[in-house]
Amino acid sequence: MNNIQRLEMETKGIQLDQSELIIYLEENDLQPHQEYNAKSATNKRNIYKSALSVLESIANSPETLKNIKSEELSVSDFATNIQNRIDQLEYKIRMLKTDEQAQYNSNTFFLFDR
Template identity: 65%
Template sequence: MTNLQRLLLETKSIDLDQNELIVYLEENGLKAHDEYNPQSATNKRNIYKTALSILESIANNPSLMKVYKLDDMTVADFHTNLINRIDQLERKIRQMKTDEQEQTGNVFMLFNS
């Protein structure tokens, strides 16, 4: 599986041109046609960062902030739900380790004497 294929798994039902996806991947330090390494924490983190970039681009589209009504159904919360998903992804990325960091618990010095 390539990085591009893994990104497509993460961003299902978002229709973007393949060239756009490649640009997003390269902006986050990944080559689209390189082999995806699921054991690499850095690689996984960069895939999530790329998905976050895509969602942020979608959130910047003002036409998606409208309220749509079809018969008796209203689609008004799309933007709110999108922002909530962006917040979830940001939180997840902050908590993820990279390959360079130790895979131990989160310990920090609160007081130093």
């Protein structure tokens, strides 16, 4: 599985053009056709950041909301659900460590540098 396929898996039900997904991935330091590394905390974090970017762009476009909503949900219900998903992703991203942070197994960070 490559990075673009993993992003599509994370944003199931949202059909976007491949060129748009590529831009979201590249903005988050991922190569779209590179193999997805599930063991890399940084890779996983960047996939979540890309998915967050996709959802935020949809949430900021009322016309897109109208086109994506399903028959059972109103636009306001869909907007509420997408905002809840955005909040969940933001929390996941904050909690995930990068590969460098995972090496140290510490919950502290350096605030000042010499």
